[in-house]
Amino acid sequence: MSSVQIYDTTLRDGSQAEGISFSCEDKIKIALSLDKIGFHYIEGGWPGSNPKDLDFFSLIRSHSLKNAKLAAFGSTRKASLAAENDPSILAILDSGVQVATIFGKSWDFHVREALGTTLEGNLAMIRDTVAFLKSKGLEVFYDAEHFFDGCKANLAYALKTIEAAQEGGASTIILCDTNGGSLPLEIKEFVELAAGRLSLPLGIHAHNDGDLAVANSLVAVQAGAVQVHGTVNGYGERCGNANLCSIIPNLTFKCGLETIPRENLAHLTELSRFVSEVANVHPDTRQPYVGMSAFTHKGGVHVSALLKDYRSYEHLPPELVGNRRRVLVSELSGMSNMLYKYKELNLQVDKQSPEGKRVLEEIKNLENQGYQFEGAEGSFELLLKKAYNGYIEPFTLEALRLMIDVKQDGTAYSEAIIKMRVGDRVVHTAAEGNGPVNALDNALRKALESFYPCIRSMRLTDYKVRVLDEKDGTGAMVRVHIETGDGHSSWGTVGVSENIIEASWQALADSLAYGLLKGDNLEQKKDDKEE
Template sequence: MAPVEIYDTTLRDGAQGEGISFSVEDKVKIALKLDEMGFHYIEGGWPGSNPKDADFFQRIRQHRLKNARLAAFGSTRRPGVPAHQDPNLQSLLAAGTPVATIFGKTWDFHVQKALETTLEENLAMIRESVRFLKSRGLMVIYDAEHFFDGFKANPAYALATLKAAQEGGADRLVLCDTNGGSLPGQIAAIVGRVKEEVPVPLGIHCHNDGELAVANTLAAVEAGVVHVQGTVNGYGERCGNANLCSVIPNLTLKCGHETIPRDALARLTELSRYVSEVANLHHNTHQPFVGASAFAHKGGVHVSAILKDPRTYEHIDPSLVGNRRRVLVSELSGLSNLLYKFRELNLELGTSREENRRLLEEIKELEYQGFMFEGAEGSFELLLRRAYDNYREPFKLESLRIIIEMKENSPVHSEAVIKMTVGDKVVHTAAEGNGPVNALDNALRKALEDFYPEIRRMKLTDYKVRVLDEKQGTAATVRVHIETGDGERSWGTVGVSTNIIEASWQALVDSIAYGLLKNNRHR
């Protein structure tokens, strides 16, 4: 199959997504990661629109890209302004990139309503802008904005805009589903028609407003485009752009096209999570191919089957995209789930089938009470080890007292007094905090750090409280989920109680106990 060029616009179109604001340093980091992954083009931004993007193009010059070609983005010249005098086109030259990507109007409705110019002037704007940039030695990619809507409304004029870009010397003609409302069949039919009319290599740029951006992109490639534009994780304005984390593996593994190198494909999950981290967004666990749930199995029938052959419930080997198989344990689990988890942890399952069933029923009862082990692997592993591994608790609570003092016009004072046994020693200490849970956390650490210095590296990174039965009001059961990290790994733990302090205590104790377990096993 023919190779397909991968053009990333995370730094420009992706940055237009709600909740995303990349700093210049963020953009540089992502650009270098995309280059490392073997992407063919990286669109760095629109230098004529804001100082940040202009600064990025200056900063990126300090780095030598090994695989990707950097593109600056802009528009065609303004109506009535000669190309060589247009400030936007001049900013593209000033960016110093080898590639310029410009968009122009394809839809006659947009030309007359948005640009307020004539159809003939718009064609001249496209032709002369492309020609000007080509005369300065740049590769020029022409993005035909609203192409599919424009083609549906006026096919002859939409094709005329492409031919104007072709006459100007455009190297790629990219058909844009800007409003994201087209269907795969429509995309394929229109791409086929365009191929009959213009000889320039075609590209595709889809938005996800109908949740079809990936499907439309694949349909366009099957119809003959050789250049694909999209963003990492599908970031972008409104509902986002075509998600390259889905497009790339589909093209490579399902359609047989050459895209990024195969060794880079095996780091696609790493790339996806890296970009979400830089963007300061939670990674979408349900994202195909690269999400944590993409190869997660929960139902007992499913787990029983994948133990025999993973292909029974997995469309690809997770390692091909750098992901991994996960088996979840919940009220839907069977013995196969337990068997898989014990193998994963290198533990010996109980010899008695009845004993194993009792453990499974205990897990289901805990789930019924409100425990959720899917995001609390620390608590779950400790549960298994306590059942079968002769696990010894690293410490034991003797007593705990929380003191909260409130006075008029004064900050609330919280203090935790704790008495614990560690080995053959009894520790009695106290600590303050900016709330009862924080005071509890501080007192627990203060009591244990002399015995387990590695606790100093363990930091609570997330703390969530979920009310499980809202109708009970302040008497409701709550679930506390804690995320902890030590700089090398992170883990989740869970606690459930009608008392938020007790639920927090359960999760805190498990977080430290599990961290100590992992630390000892690592050593």
């Protein structure tokens, strides 16, 4: 079976995305995760460009990479300097890496306008830089920047630039669609032309400005490329880079090629979400393969077919990439959706039972009132447990009072006083907050943490309010959606009311109740009490 090398540039190209800035510690964590899953090359950064990348290359030396080789990025020598005197190139040598990835100009327009040198001078810069680094014992990859645009403008010259890199001793030539505007058939044509002129392996480095980076990468492989550059989740400048979370499973499962070890693809979703967490970016729920919605089904016809065979509406089992199948329940649902959820929750419910039909109608009525269970599986599962499983509420509200004082300078003070019943005990407490909902959340947690210490690990990660009937103004129904996480997983809950505090209470109470149910913490508390 043929294989394709996976070269990750999340730590450099990915960090150039708007809104993303990795600390040195972040980069270490991501590099170790990439190595663990089996990536072949990890581009750590550009040591000649900033102190953070210098620190990264220094600190990563104390970690032993088991699968990946670390690469340092840089440019060809300056036109006015010899390679051995160029500080940027010397910084690559000082970084202690095994691999140097050097980019140079392929487009005559860039040579003249950006570099301000001659076409022959650019060829010498490419050849000299590669040869110098090669002479120092490094494996040298040459990134042919703007290669495809260069081919369209001046094909003969673009081919001369990669030939110069080959003459210098490059190990692999990577063809870059730097502006991300090429089409798959253009990629195929020029990769095949390059393969016909060189005796070296080829790689592809595609950007996503035309939303074709993944497709262009796959076409390049089909045309002969054996190394693919990209980033986790497709992070990168402008519209991003080729998304390795899509490319790797496509190459493995669709093209039958070896990439990272096949068994490690079961950790791909975990890697995607880990990197998004470190980057402080909300995961793209609709991202293919690894997104939360990638294997999510809503229509009753679809779910009915899925119950018979997953292949009816899924192109591969989600478990292969570490994801999971989800079935939503909404006003579009049929009994098949409910049956799937019953099975998922180990609830023994007959297809024709009046209870099942009653719960389905109740859900549809609630959605008609404004509830939305698509992103609130916590509230939905609690609803089913209450209907079928002899569910015992972990806590109940006895009384709640909110006080909001607005001072003359406009600043507000919020305090929540709450009285809760947990089993046969009643707790009465108060807490402040930077707003009424925050005060309510703090008081609820304060009341419950002594009974359920695990609540300390549950954190509200998102809070959204949606006005459902704008025409009613301040008297409109609102829907509050809350996302909660415990460091291992996350879940959504929902509340609806004309009173935003009541809607928030519903969602907050469900979020903690579901977290307790999910972690079997109710059972643990019951056992502790019996002892």
